[in-house]
């Protein structure tokens with residue numbers, strides 16, 4: 001099995017250097033915003049893992065890190081909004097400030113579920129940092145307090161985001177102008 005089977009026709013949308021610079025800027029903004037507060041940064045699995053690791057290393061505060069996982073039903077390239085919690089955070093967050101970190105907000109349905117879940121746990125505040133956002137696809141309004149990049153209605157892969165569970169390990173973000181290759 002070779003990488004090129006999956007990267008055939010893939011165009012770079014956001015290069016490695018652009019991602020690095022944006023992580024630095026977001027990390028500084030988050031540090032400034034949460035100075036003196038008890039911040040828990042919660043990553044949304046699985047797609048967030050490279051962004052999460054790069055971002056938190058630019059936050060100059062004694063944050064706690066945790067992760068949440070959900071499964072959602074739908075096609076390979078879109079979520080249905082029917083979301084189920086598959087792995088929960090491991091520590092109490094009542095009266096804490098929560099920052100949910102996500103790879104991409106598409107329809108916003110997953111994020112709405114995560115926001116509601118965190119509010120039910122008694123957080124003092126819940127804000128969102130998302131590397132990517134596709135505003136033209138939104139079904140429910142979502143305020144992204146710390147946005148990375150806005151992208152058009154493309155199915156994107158790389159830097160955590162998958163095509164059939166592959167390509168999460170790419171260092172850049174790409175899209176397929178002719179559509180993604182067939183998966184067996």
Ligand code: 5GP
Nearest residue numbers: 079105106107108109110154155156161162
């Ligand atoms: P939403 O609930 O906002 O529609 O979808 C959020 C989740 O769908 C993201 O966390 C991501 O896992 C997945 N997703 C949405 N758009 C894309 C995309 O363009 N590429 C990939 N690989 N996953 C996406």
